[in-house]
Amino acid sequence: MPLLDMNYLEKLEEFLNSGDLAFEFENGDEDKRFAILEFLDKLMDVAEIADAQATKLIFKDGYLEALSGVNAQK
Numbered sequence: 001m002p003l004l005d006m007n008y009l010e011k012l013e014e015f016l017n018s019g020d021l022a023f024e025f026e027n028g029d030e031d032k033r034f035a036i037l038e039f040l041d042k043l044m045d046v047a048e049i050a051d052a053q054a055t056k057l058i059f060k061d062g063y064l065e066a067l068s069g070v071n072a073q074k
Contacts, residue, residue: 025036
């Protein structure tokens with residue numbers, strides 16, 4: 001599976017938004033519920049890392065300009 005698989009993310013988004021995840025949790029046994037919670041915990045950890053990386057990538061040049069004293073306004 002490619003690491004940048006938008007189709008997978010869209011399927012996951014639909015699974016979360018549709019109520020299917022909630023249904024699986026409510027109707028699952030203890031092992032299934034634990035697996036769902038563990039998955040969501042990991043997903044939130046990865047999302048935090050993705051947010052930090054996006055911030056670095058987006059603002060990287062701005063920070064470099066600020067540090068070098070270059071005026072970003074034109």
